[in-house]
Amino acid sequence: MPYRPKTTVEQWRILQAVVDAGGYAQAAALLNKSQSSLNHAVSKLQNMLGIELLEVKGRKAFLTQAGEVMLRRSRMVTQQVEDLERLADTIDKGWEPEIRIAVELAYPKQYLYQALQAFYPESRGSRVQIIDAVLTGTQEIIHEKRADLVITGSVPKGYLGEPLYVTRFIPVVGKQHALAQATQLELTELSQQLQIVIRDTAQKPQEQGGWLKSEQRWTVDNFYEAIEILQLGLGFCWLPDFTVQAGLADGSLQVLNFSSGSEKLAPLSLLSPYEEQLGPGSKLLRQLLLSVHQKETKDIPCKINSLSN
Structure with missing residues (x-):
């Protein structure tokens, strides 16, 4: 017989929220749910698995050793579900209504504006949101997948970036x-x-x-x-x-x-936090941005020659 899961994605998300927020009360406020419903969900999760995941000390909930292992694996599962839902949304909607691009402040935006100028006639009315980011703020955006495209000074492990500018x-x-x-x-x-x-x-x-x-x-x-x-x-x-x-x-x-x-x-690179779910508008904007820098690179010898004359 096919395997039937004992637990739900929602239960794992609640466990993650309790740990990340530091307790049931804080997680309840964050998720806009009652504290008792969160207690029940985690208690049922532990009962179904037959292991203790959390222990409460005072007003704070702490992971057990087994809980640490299970929580790590659960984040991978919930992220995969989120990615699947994003992919379905992209397939359903086709051309995305909004494109978010996070830009490290150390990047000269004149190149982005050139790409956007070329993108506008093809944009099909897509809104574009430009997010300024600095240092670990850029890393947070990548890990939390809060942008479609990111220009960053540091490419995290597990991601591939296209070199843009130094x-x-x-x-x-x-x-x-x-x-x-x-x-x-x-x-x-x-x-x-x-x-x-x-x-x-x-x-x-x-x-x-x-x-x-x-x-x-x-x-x-x-x-x-x-x-x-x-x-x-x-x-x-x-x-x-x-x-x-x-x-x-x-x-x-x-x-x-x-x-x-x-x-x-500071070498700067362009990457997408969720490559497989990237929409057609984001892909076009990425290509246009890369093309701007490729043209700039080709023009460098001409500039050097003009300076030497």
């Missing part, structure tokens, strides 16, 4: 800053200076990249807010080359001069 991060200050005219600086000298940093957009940000050794830091939402502060003569910041061109040209910003190289390179 951004150079340059350390700069305003022309009024005490370090503006200094030469042969050491990186250690910056530890006592005010550093301007860009806010990580993750719900649970993790400081795992960049130079963050200053005793005093001010955090802003984007590079252009950072530039406005720098131009007042306050602080220093590593900024993408394309954001500081105007400031360097008019002299309001100055590059910090170090005894050893201080530029940082």
Whole structure:
């Protein structure tokens, strides 16, 4: 006889919510369900499996050793079900009504806008939502599959990305800053200076990249807010080359001069969190974006030749 499951996907989703939220009461508020219904669902799940998954200590629920193993596997199952439902939705609707593209702030959007300009006549009325993301915020979007396309500075394990662009991060200050005219600086000298940093957009940000050794830091939402502060003569910041061109040209910003190289390179890639369920509109926009960069790469020799003449 064919195997008949003892448990339901909904029961596993409830277990995941209880663990992720840290307790039954918190999960009930998150799922808009009664706490008693969640208790009943998890209790029935444990009874059907014949093993204890959770133990309650005080007001918090903790996974047992067996629960940790089962929860890990259950996330894979619920994700597969979600992917199947998305695939069915894509097949049913055909051309998607909305396309979400998450973009790391370190990426120059001029290339995306060129792709969107070519996409518009073919878009069939699809709405396009552009989501700005920074650092681990971009990773969260990928793992939670909150966008159709993502331009990211780090491709997580299990995903494949198409290389797009390499951004150079340059350390700069305003022309009024005490370090503006200094030469042969050491990186250690910056530890006592005010550093301007860009806010990580993750719900649970993790400081795992960049130079963050200053005793005093001010955090802003984007590079252009950072530039406005720098131009007042306050602080220093590593900024993408394309954001500081105007400031360097008019002299309001100055590059910090170090005894050893201080530029940082950030390779950016394009990926889709759920490749198999990607709709035709998203596929077209992806191809157009890749084409923009392919054209840019072909034009580089011409630019070099024109500079050398």
